[in-house]
Amino acid sequence: MTNAALTTDEALFQFLLRLGDNTLILSHRVSEWCGHAPVIEEDIALANTALDLIGQTQFWLGLAGEVEGKGRSADQIAYLRDAWDFRNLLLVERPNGDFGKTLMRQFLFDAWQSLMLAKLMKSTNIRIAEIAEKASKEVAYHVERSADTVVGLGDGTPESHARMQTALDDLYPYVGEMFIGDAVDAALVKDGIAPDPASLRNDWDDLVGRVMAEATLTIPQKPFAHVGGKSGTHTEHLGYVLADMQFLQRAYPGAEW
Amino acid sequence: MSNEWPLWEVFIRGQHGMSHRHVGSLHAPDAEMAIKNARDVYTRRNEGVSIWVVEAANIAASSPSEKGPLYEPSNSKVYRHPTFFNIPDDVGAM
Numbered sequence: 001m002t003n004a005a006l007t008t009d010e011a012l013f014q015f016l017l018r019l020g021d022n023t024l025i026l027s028h029r030v031s032e033w034c035g036h037a038p039v040i041e042e043d044i045a046l047a048n049t050a051l052d053l054i055g056q057t058q059f060w061l062g063l064a065g066e067v068e069g070k071g072r073s074a075d076q077i078a079y080l081r082d083a084w085d086f087r088n089l090l091l092v093e094r095p096n097g098d099f100g101k102t103l104m105r106q107f108l109f110d111a112w113q114s115l116m117l118a119k120l121m122k123s124t125n126i127r128i129a130e131i132a133e134k135a136s137k138e139v140a141y142h143v144e145r146s147a148d149t150v151v152g153l154g155d156g157t158p159e160s161h162a163r164m165q166t167a168l169d170d171l172y173p174y175v176g177e178m179f180i181g182d183a184v185d186a187a188l189v190k191d192g193i194a195p196d197p198a199s200l201r202n203d204w205d206d207l208v209g210r211v212m213a214e215a216t217l218t219i220p221q222k223p224f225a226h227v228g229g230k231s232g233t234h235t236e237h238l239g240y241v242l243a244d245m246q247f248l249q250r251a252y253p254g255a256e257w
Numbered sequence: 258m259s260n261e262w263p264l265w266e267v268f269i270r271g272q273h274g275m276s277h278r279h280v281g282s283l284h285a286p287d288a289e290m291a292i293k294n295a296r297d298v299y300t301r302r303n304e305g306v307s308i309w310v311v312e313a314a315n316i317a318a319s320s321p322s323e324k325g326p327l328y329e330p331s332n333s334k335v336y337r338h339p340t341f342f343n344i345p346d347d348v349g350a351m
Contacts, residue, residue, distance in 0.1 A: 039262070041283050041294040048297050145293055152286065 011187035012125070013067045014087060015194055017077075018184075018230055020060030021088035024078055025238070026109060027053035028245050029096055038099055045145065049106070052138040059131040079249040083238045090229040091174035093238045100160060101167035103149045108171060110143035111207050112178045112200065119195035128193065147211045154215025161216065168217050176225020179204070184230075264313040265291040267298075269305040275350055277309050288312075 031050040037043035061074035091109060096102045117139055120132035153160040179201045181189075188194035212219050228234065248255060262284040268277035280299050285291035291310040300308065319327060 039284060041285060041298060045294065045297040048301060141296075148290065148293065152290070 006183055006187055008187060008191060008193075009067055009069075011184045012193065013064055014184045015188055016060050016064035016067060016128075017087040018089075020057050020064055020074070020077070021086045022092050022109070022113075023053040023060065024057040025086070025088045025241060026092040026106075027051075027057060028241055029092065029094075030102070030106070032096055033099075033102065042099070046102075049142055049145075052142065056131070056135045056138070059134070063127055063131065075249075079246050083234050083242055084232045086229075086234060086238060086242075087232060088229050088234075088238075089174070089177050090226050090235055091171065091177065093229070093235060093241060094171060094174060095237055097167065097170075098163060100153045100163045101170070103146050103153070104164060104167035105171055107143070107146035107150045107211065108175055108208065110139060110146050111204055111211075114139045114143045115200045115203050115207075116195070119200070123194065124192040150211055150217075151215045154212070154217045164215065165217050168212070169220055172220045173222070173224055173226050176223070177227045177229060180225065180227060180230075182230065262286050265295075265310045266313050266316060267291075267295045268309040268311070269295070269299060270307040270309075271305055273306060277307065280304075282313060285310075 027050045030046050030053065033043065033046045034050070035043065037046055057078065058074050061077045065072040065074060065077055089109075091105060094105055096105075114136065117132045117136040121129050121136060123129045123132065150164065154164040155161070156164075179197045181197045185194065185197055189196045209219065263286075264282055265285055265288075266282050267280050269280050270277045283291065283294050283298055285294045288310060292308055295308050295310055299305070
């Protein structure tokens, strides 16, 4: 895709896929804990988070379908695309690992999403602003909860601390992608539809820095960032997520229950 | 030392003007997490406007065997029950 070929609607479609695919894939990852969390209270809380995210997905992908104008519904976009058409951040397709790592991934994403939604609430696109406002209430709770858990486990026992530090070290190379803009972002910044991703970095660093300090965890100082998710180049993990998530609609097209 | 988180009793006020009502219990490492867990377990469907949690160990309870001395004496004294008043509808929930 070249700069010149990108219309505002094309950029908007890509941007909405990114938002919707982030919440869709993370929702699926979080839902993998259903029935497996360490205690029932956390099991319920994780399922609630997954449900919130799937609700947001319906809005983002539903709007993406409208913008695309080919009559695709949110369900069709979610269940009938292959990995290279997904636009989610690599961070959200990372495997769950242990409970602590899942919550670390959740916090790193929640922190970004809460800042992104705050900006999108002021979008010149009224539909985006409305969805962002609705989602931001849920995400305000997500980030509070995941931050508390990161602090609890980071500043917990020697074992939980070590696991959380490992989780942060493993996931940190996937953080950078959230703040790297491309032609899609540039086209939307120009029209005041979406913020420049780089503009979220300072606030994110402040928030994450505060929580990690309280959690007695050390933020890696390596700037290296894996990228590719936003433009459809994914890790091998996404294929397994889709195989699981899409199986039913692929084997029984149009099935409803 | 027990590996279990302490048990918390959860009280939720359904709407302004009503009392908090016991809705159940849950486990949590501290009061703050108990409130968050209560939010996730008990208030996902618009059930409340306020949550109280109290560690179950801090609740003093009457013993079932003291039922007679505690409650029965009042049964024969009807004047202890405010059943002779008509309460106007406008008073609302009491």
